[in-house]
């Protein structure tokens with residue numbers, strides 16, 4: 063009898079390394095240990111109350127059926143108005159397709175933009191699911207090594223050298239997960255100019271839009287209507303579990319994206335869409351802004367504290383809620399270091415291996431998802447861990 067197996071593409075999809083950290087952290091917690099969680103990309107905020115209330119109201123009113131595949135037209139118009147008022151960019155509502163989170167958006171984009179055997183260029187490190195969504199579509203990611211000293215940016219002068227006949231495009235994210243780096247407008251304008259000249263697509267993941275602490279908070283849509291953009295309610299609006307995001311596509315891609323949205327998802331969650339209508343009201347936006355300021359204070363605390371304990375951060379962490387820290391002065395195996403740190407001092411971090419290949423063993427990601435007192439506590443514990451293990455290289 064033929065042995066039953068899973069599809070070979072599953073082999074190419076790596077599990078999250080951080081799951082081993084998270085699983086152990088949960089065991090330690092169950093044993094009564096006080097674990098400081100800085101590993102998962104989800105701050106200690108819940109969805110704004112007004113948004114949650116709007117969701118409850120939608121349930122009470124029975125607004126729980128499918129919506130149109132590309133999203134509620136009121137929501138698309140609201141997002142379009144938000145682009146106009148906050149970013150002074152004109153985005154026709156028809157170009158917006160509401161998706162089940164940015165994850166649904168990435169799946170749709172991969173299906174929309176790549177053919178079997180294609181390659182997509184992206185920086186190493188970057189969000190790991192990008193490459194897995196490409197595998198799902200029969201394509202693959204070509205990771206380009208970046209350096210902290212160059213703000214983890216791909217060197218655009220070398221883009222044409224890395225480009226082959228199979229390259230479909232360039233995928234970037236700003237602010238970035240895991241580095242927190244923000245790409246500036248001139249970098250993105252040059253990226254688009256080069257990608258366009260090479261006949262490829264440019265996709266920019268703007269899921270951390272709004273969470274910018276240094277530099278300009280803008281959208282790449284201000285550069286060209288031909289750029290594909292991903293966004294989500296997960297981060298700025300703290301709605302991770304509501305599973306709601308959106309994409310913006312050029313005019314000529316609307317029909318293709320709509321067909322895929324119909325077939326892949328039928329529609330994004332309706333209750334979440336009705337709730338999200340409330341997210342763009344001034345009171346909710348003010349709440350999100352206050353949270354942004356809170357995150358900025360955490361960032362400053364963490365950056366200063368890391369420098370003090372001998373782990374200075376070279377690359378600017380200007381956005382999102384992540385700092386990507388070089389720990390090569392204290393270990394040559396970041397994953398093992400994360401597990402030992404958790405065991406000895408009960409601080410949970412994400413190893414670089416989840417995000418990249420080249421220098422992954424040298425890096426860990428801090429997600430500043432808890433308040434400043436907890437962050438200070440985490441820094442104390444990490445310092446004690448480094449000193450007690452005499453790992454500090456001077």
Ligand SMILES: Cc1ncc(COP(=O)(O)O)c(C=O)c1O
Pocket residue numbers: 103162163164165166189235238239267269293294295296302306307
């Ligand atoms: C860069 C990036 N893109 C996409 C996602 C997926 O987000 P969601 O599906 O919650 O909208 C994440 C989640 O952390 C992310 O960091």
